[in-house]
Amino acid sequence: MELNCKHVWAYISDYIDDSVPPELREEIERHLEHCEICSAILDSTRNILVLTGDDRTFELPVGYSERLHERLARELADETNAPTTG
């Protein structure tokens, strides 16, 4: 079966996650070898994921961690809140 571009687009996400069956993977790769459009879509999607994983893209508010641990310290200091094994 010859894959067309639309087929490939439908599998891009699974392809990136390496969750397509080996045979289909091969077919997708054969298509990508000669299709610049699909290659560019694949690369751009991958790059979005790289950018997403960059901690500078989605930053925590300044002081978040300090405030969190302060709250936890207050919580831990209160014996009535101690976790039980029940």
Place this chain on the structure above:
Amino acid sequence: MATTERDEAGLIARILAGQKELFHELIRPYERMVYMTVFSIVRNETDAEDCAQDTMVNAYRHLGKFRGEAKFSTWLATIAVNEGRQKLRKAKRAKEDSLDEPIEGDDQQITPAPLTDWREIPLEALERKELRETLRTAVAELPGIYRQIFTLRDLEELNVAETAAALHINENMVKVRLHRARMMLQKRLAPYLKTTARAKKEFWRRMPWN
């Protein structure tokens, strides 16, 4: 979240046995995940921070109920999702950003946007602040159900099973919605990149729509 070398079960046992200060250490690797998870639901920094704190406090109070059948991180993500949803309901914003109703057109194909070859520019482009800003905005504007899946899978790198467990949906739905989320973002960011990338004239001339 590469914490497999940590003995979390041991830490948890010690906390429950009375060394409660260790709870700080237990949750440290998950501070970011919890914040991003609740932020993907409540969508503003103040509420997200409140929710993140409540999540950790609740995790502490109910630590004895954690049985170790799931990973601690998954258990925590589940609490975070619940906290976020509760907050959203309280804020009565649930209507405009429904969590439970199926999104129409879930089975509809999203067509990605063709663009010039990113392979020519990635490093310098990915370093650009504006691009990060654009991505943040694009993610914030995704419909809730897609934003949450994208956040758990691609931002916090939970696997499909963990994401499904945290959001109380099945794994196939995670995959389908993640695909749609990624394609929506690709489509959204493609034009932005097209204007900044040096277009390869040869390439564009061969595009079918020219």
